[in-house]
Amino acid sequence: MNPGHPATATKDTHRAALSGVRVLDITQVMAGPFCTMLLGDLGADVIKVEPPGGDPTRKMAGSRGTESPSYWAINRNKRAIVVNLKDPRGQQLVRDIAARADILVENYKPGVMARLGLSYDEIRKINPAIVYASISGFGQTGPYATKGGFDLVAQGMSGIMSVTGDAGLPPMKCGIPVTDLAAGLLALYAILAAYIHRLRTGEGQYIDTSLLEAGIALSVWESAQYFSGRGIPEPMGSAHRMSAPYQAIRCADGYITLGAANQRTWERFARAIGRPDLLERPEYRDDTGRVQNRRRLAEEVESVTATRPRDHWLHVLEQAGVPCGPILNYAEVFSDPHVQARGVVQEIDHPVGGKIKMVGPVVKMSATPARIHRRPPMYGEHTIAVLREIGRSDEEIQNLLEEGVVEATSVSDCPNFA
Numbered sequence: 112m113n114p115g116h117p118a119t120a121t122k123d124t125h126r127a128a129l130s131g132v133r134v135l136d137i138t139q140v141m142a143g144p145f146c147t148m149l150l151g152d153l154g155a156d157v158i159k160v161e162p163p164g165g166d167p168t169r170k171m172a173g174s175r176g177t178e179s180p181s182y183w184a185i186n187r188n189k190r191a192i193v194v195n196l197k198d199p200r201g202q203q204l205v206r207d208i209a210a211r212a213d214i215l216v217e218n219y220k221p222g223v224m225a226r227l228g229l230s231y232d233e234i235r236k237i238n239p240a241i242v243y244a245s246i247s248g249f250g251q252t253g254p255y256a257t258k259g260g261f262d263l264v265a266q267g268m269s270g271i272m273s274v275t276g277d278a279g280l281p282p283m284k285c286g287i288p289v290t291d292l293a294a295g296l297l298a299l300y301a302i303l304a305a306y307i308h309r310l311r312t313g314e315g316q317y318i319d320t321s322l323l324e325a326g327i328a329l330s331v332w333e334s335a336q337y338f339s340g341r342g343i344p345e346p347m348g349s350a351h352r353m354s355a356p357y358q359a360i361r362c363a364d365g366y367i368t369l370g371a372a373n374q375r376t377w378e379r380f381a382r383a384i385g386r387p388d389l390l391e392r393p394e395y396r397d398d399t400g401r402v403q404n405r406r407r408l409a410e411e412v413e414s415v416t417a418t419r420p421r422d423h424w425l426h427v428l429e430q431a432g433v434p435c436g437p438i439l440n441y442a443e444v445f446s447d448p449h450v451q452a453r454g455v456v457q458e459i460d461h462p463v464g465g466k467i468k469m470v471g472p473v474v475k476m477s478a479t480p481a482r483i484h485r486r487p488p489m490y491g492e493h494t495i496a497v498l499r500e501i502g503r504s505d506e507e508i509q510n511l512l513e514e515g516v517v518e519a520t521s522v523s524d525c526p527n528f529a
C-alpha cells in the first residue's frame with residue numbers, strides 16, 4: 112500500500128508490532144480516536160464502542176447517513192460496535208469485552224465512565240492487568256476536572272493562543288487541533304510504556320492525560336523564556352523565539368520559509384543573498400544579537416528578497432545549503448512529488464465512500480511495518496461478530512438488537528458494496 116518504500120514492501124501481513132493486542136476503544140471525536148487508530152496501525156485489534164447514533168464525527172460535514180470523511184480519517188484499523196451504555200445490559204457487554212482486553216482508551220468527561228459502570232476501579236476488578244487510559248480536557252483531578260474540554264479551549268488556556276498569530280490582531284489558534292492530537296500522542300506513548308511494564312511485571316495501570324497539559328507540554332521555548340526571567344512570551348507571527356532569521360520572508364511574488372537558525376546557515380544565507388556585509392555587523396554577530404534585532408534584520412533581508420520571485424530564492428538558498436521551502440496549501444502538499452514518493456496518501460475501498468483517500472501511517476518500520484489492514488468500519492458493522500466472540504448466542508444477540516441495547520449494520524445491505 113505504500114509504494115516504493117523498502118520498509119513497507121513486505122508481503123508478510125502478520126508481522127505487526129502489536130498483533131494479538133486487544134484494545135477496547137471507548138473514544139469519540141479526535142484525541143482518543145487518533146490514539147487508538149495509531150495502535151491499530153501497529154496491528155492491534157481495536158474494538159470501538161459507539162453510542163446509538165454513532166461517534167459525532169459520523170455526522171460531520173460531507174456525511175452520507177452514518178458514514179463520513181471525518182470519521183474515515185481517524186478510524187481506520189478498527190472494528191466498530193454500537194452499544195447503549197445507558198442500559199445495564201450494554202454495560203455488561205462492554206465489561207465482558209474489557210475482561211478480555213489488554214488496553215482500554217476513553218475520552219469522555221471525567222465521571223462519565225464511572226456513571227456507566229466502566230471506571231478504572233470497576234474494570235481492574237475484572238481485569239487487574241489492563242492498561243486503562245483516560246484523555247480529558249483538564250485531567251481527572253484539580254478544580255477544572257469536570258469541565259468539558261475542546262481543543263480551542265485548551266489552546267486558549269495552555270498559552271498556545273497567546274503566542275500564535277501576531278500582536279494586535281484578534282486571537283488566533285494553531286490551524287490544526289494541536290492539543291487534541293498531542294494528547295492522543297502522549298497517551299499513546301504512555302500506553303506503550305505501560306504495556307512494556309506489564310509484559311515485564313504483569314502489572315496494569317491507569318493513565319490520565321489531558322488536552323490542557325498536552326498543550327502546556329508543547330511550550331518548550333516559551334516556558335524556557337518565561338522560567339529564565341526573560342519575560343512573558345509574545346506572538347511572533349512565523350518568527351522563532353530563539354533564532355533569526357527564521358520566518359516566512361517576502362519575495363517578489365509571495366512568501367517562502369527561511370531557517371537560517373544557526374551560525375553556519377546564517378553565514379551561508381548572508382553570502383547567498385549577496386549581503387556578506389551583514390556578517391560584519393556587530394548587532395548580527397550571534398544568535399542573541401540577531402534575535403534582539405530581528406525586525407530590523409528581517410527588513411534588511413526582505414529589501415533583497417522582495418526583488419526576485421520565490422523560485423529564484425528557493426533555488427539560490429538550496430544551492431547554498433540554507434534550509435528553506437515553499438508555503439503550500441493541502442492541494443499542493445498532496446501533489447508534491449516528495450510527499451507522493453514517500454507514499455503518505457493511501458487509497459482504500461469503502462462500501463459507501465467508494466475509493467477514499469487518507470493520510471496513512473507515516474512511520475516506516477523495517478521489521479513490523481505500520482499499515483492499513485482494515486478500512487474504517489461502518490456504523491455497527493462488527494456488533495454481531497464481537498458479541499459472538501464474547502460468547503453471546505445468536506438468540507441473545509437478536510434480543511439485544513430488538514430491544515435497542517445494540518445496533519448492527521450489514522455491509523452487504525450497502526448499495527456500493529462489491
Ligand SMILES: CC(C)(COP(=O)(O)OP(=O)(O)OC[C@H]1O[C@@H](n2cnc3c(N)ncnc32)[C@H](O)[C@@H]1OP(=O)(O)O)[C@@H](O)C(=O)NCCC(=O)NCCSC(=O)C(=O)O
Nearest residue numbers: 140161162195196197218219220247248259260261262288
Ligand atoms: C468532548 C466533550 C467536551 C463533549 O462533552 P459532552 O457532549 O458534554 O459529553 P460527555 O463526555 O460529558 O458525555 C457524553 C454522554 O454520552 C454518554 N455516552 C457515551 N457513550 C455512550 C454509549 N455508548 N451509550 C450511551 N451513552 C453514551 C455518556 O454517558 C454521557 O452522558 P451523561 O453522563 O448522561 O452526560 C467531552 O466528552 C470531553 O471533555 N472529552 C474529553 C476531552 C476531549 O477529548 N475533547 C476532544 C473534543 S474534539 C475537539 O476538541 C476538536 O475536534 O477540535
